[in-house]
Amino acid sequence: MTSCITYFRPFIRHGKFLIHQREVSTITYITNFFSKINPFIPTQPPAIQPLKSQRRKRRSIDPTTSEGILLFEIQELTKSLNIEKYRISHDLIKYYKNKEHFRRIENLEIIAVSSTGKGIGIIDSEIDLNAKTIVVIPFTLKGDIVDCKIGIHQESFAEGHLLRIVKPSSSRDDSLIKCKYFNSCAGCQLQMLPYSDQLEFKTKVISNAFKQFDFNTRDLPIRATVESPLQYQYRTKLTPHFNSNRKDIKIGFERDHEGRKGIFNLNSCEIATPILNHALQENREELVKIVESYKKSGTILLRDKSIENNIDYTTNHKEIITQKINNFKFQFPAGEFFQNNNSILPSVISTISSFIDKSIHKNIIDTYCGSGFLGISLSDKVDKIIGIEISRRNLDYAAKNAQLNGLTNTEFKFGSSEEIFKDLIDLNPQESVVILDPSRKGSTEDYLNQLSNFEPDLIVYLSCNVFSQARDLKYFLKQTKNGDKYEIQLVQGFDFFPQTKHIESLVVLKHK
Ligand SMILES: C[S@@+](CC[C@H](N)C(=O)[O-])C[C@H]1O[C@@H](n2cnc3c(N)ncnc32)[C@H](O)[C@@H]1O
Incomplete structure (x- = not known):
């Protein structure tokens, strides 16, 4: 007792x-x-x-x-x-x-x-x-x-x-919920919310992020979040998890249901493209065979490689994928980074384009450039594109993508983005646009100080984590040498990930 x-x-x-x-x-x-x-x-x-x-x-x-x-x-x-x-x-x-x-x-x-x-x-x-x-x-x-x-x-x-x-x-409105796993799967959070309310929620998230980093949000040009043309069936890449028990193989996502955790079996994902759902359902035996060859738990890659009339997918990380966005083709290894929702990419490019003035801007410096998507998509706006990327495999494809699209005005460098600034001495900052698109953790103070010393006319910051973006911008504007010479001209969300809490955020700064 x-x-x-x-x-x-x-x-x-x-x-x-x-x-x-x-x-x-x-x-x-x-x-x-x-x-x-x-x-x-x-x-x-x-x-x-x-x-x-x-x-x-x-x-x-x-x-x-x-x-x-x-x-x-x-x-x-x-x-x-x-x-x-x-x-x-x-x-x-x-x-x-x-x-x-x-x-x-x-x-x-x-x-x-x-x-x-x-x-x-x-x-x-x-x-x-x-x-x-x-x-x-x-x-x-x-x-x-x-x-x-x-x-x-x-x-x-x-x-x-x-x-x-x-x-x-x-x-x-629970009638909007399309997925049978909603409420159990940790992947989506907002399927019960009408889409216009999801967009409003995301605009508020952006505002919260800037507020958290001491911005007066009333002074910021925060525009309404841009909708995704596809609100379901948009994800071109899935990485379902599998467990380590080979006698009871489970392939799916993390459960988030009444406090129970662990991987649950999932044979459809409403936000993924139809070909990836085909892989999860009809080709499940193939996936089980792949999983059987592993001893431990891990993730399996499902990458949509459909292009034009060829509908297909791959599980091979090294297979080269081709995607067409606007009039450009992009190739990259299936396991490497590429944006996940092709349907919204043209509107991001046209928004960035609208800030680039051909009569002023001659160079784009595309930092954290991946396989070159942003720089190449904007290559007709300027005379020269310089990119830098830390993943050798991504970088190789940035150079190949420039060739694939017949571009002769690009130069892609291998290295950490901080290293680009020493190579820019021949460029006129007043004619330059610097793009940064880092991963979730954001950029570094070293990068932001060098960016400020370079003093480009336009800075375009795209981010999948608006909180690290707001932190970086606070540092840039308040603590770097020339930060106070910039004004924010645009803060806008793009709904790369409908039905989820995630938001892609674009901020444009102009030299005053
Ligand atoms: C969010 S992705 C953006 C890629 C590209 N802009 C696109 O739209 O496809 C971020 C990229 O930054 C790269 N990266 C991460 N840290 C880096 C660093 N310190 N310097 C340069 N690139 C880096 C990653 O390898 C990844 O390709």
């Missing part, structure tokens, strides 16, 4: 909850049960330890990651709601991590949606009846009333798992 009391102690003190939601936790049952059979079980909560002694040194959290974004947005929300005390005891974090205890909450109202695409609700803390616990619940919208169970506790919030929508938000 003593060990039972020790085991349940953190919860027994909360046999009585004074909360707005009706709580039906297993703990309540257990507490009631033990209270009945053992009168020595304390009915009053023991004194709560002073905050100070419970506080651990906070690890530093990268503000451009999901965790950092949530932390910032939760702080903003609690400030706006005047909730001074929201916390989770570290004893409880440890407890939840070690034992699988779930607390069930009924009729919880979702009061906001974070830029991570997850809804946020507030419940009373389990450790301190005067404090609140923030709950973050995937697949929910502002205004939904839900039943959920509370799982693992993180430092600033608890993970909630949706059990049931009790009353839907006025924005929710």
Whole structure:
């Protein structure tokens, strides 16, 4: 009995909850049960330890990651709601991590949606009846009333798992959901939201990102997010995971369902192109054969290689893929980076084009150039394109793609983007456009300082992580030598990834 009391102690003190939601936790049952059979079980909560002694040194959290974004947005929300005390005891974090205890909450109202695409609700803390616990619940919208169970506790919030929508938000339309795995698969977050609302959500994410990095968003030219012509069936590459158990092979994605994790079998993905769905369904035996040849878990590549009337896919990382965007052809190895949603690429190119003035701009410096997609697509706007890329395989294809499209005005260099600036001494900065399109983590201070010293007339920053983009732009504008000589002329999202929380963001800066 003593060990039972020790085991349940953190919860027994909360046999009585004074909360707005009706709580039906297993703990309540257990507490009631033990209270009945053992009168020595304390009915009053023991004194709560002073905050100070419970506080651990906070690890530093990268503000451009999901965790950092949530932390910032939760702080903003609690400030706006005047909730001074929201916390989770570290004893409880440890407890939840070690034992699988779930607390069930009924009729919880979702009061906001974070830029991570997850809804946020507030419940009373389990450790301190005067404090609140923030709950973050995937697949929910502002205004939904839900039943959920509370799982693992993180430092600033608890993970909630949706059990049931009790009353839907006025924005929710579940008839729009096309995928049978929606609510279970971690891939898409927004299928229940009408597409125009998805675009609005993404514009707000962009605004949140700039706000997080101290921009006054009212002064920024943030334009409405550009829609994707294809809202389903657009993804040209999938990388399903497989497990290590060869007797029960599963090929699919990470589950995100009622707190259960792990890979689940998936034989369709509504956002992927039809040929990739064919691979997942009809050609599943082929995929299983490939997986059988591996000993461990991993991912399998599915790359759409359809072009014109030739509809096909490959699983071979080295196979050379050809894609046609506008009037240009691009080749690259199937396992290397290429943009994933071809349908929206022409509108990105035409937006960037609209800022390039043939009478002023003579050079484009395409940094983080991959296989040359941006520079080559804009090659008819200027006299010279110089690209730089850190992946040798991508770089080789940038040079080959220039040839494939009959271009003679390009030069592609191998190296890290910071190294390009020393080679630009012969170029007139006032005639130059610098494009940067780094990966999720963004650029570096070294790069941004050199960019500022070079002082090009136009800077075009395309990013799949608007939070690292906003961080970089804050640094560039405020902390580099010539940053204050630039003004932001455009901030615009492009919906490269409909039905998901992701957004591609384009920012254009012009020398004043
Ligand atoms: C988001 S992709 C963009 C590629 C290209 N702009 C496109 O649209 O296809 C980012 C590229 O940056 C490259 N990269 C990453 N770090 C780099 C660095 N320090 N210097 C140069 N290229 C880098 C990656 O290999 C990848 O090809």
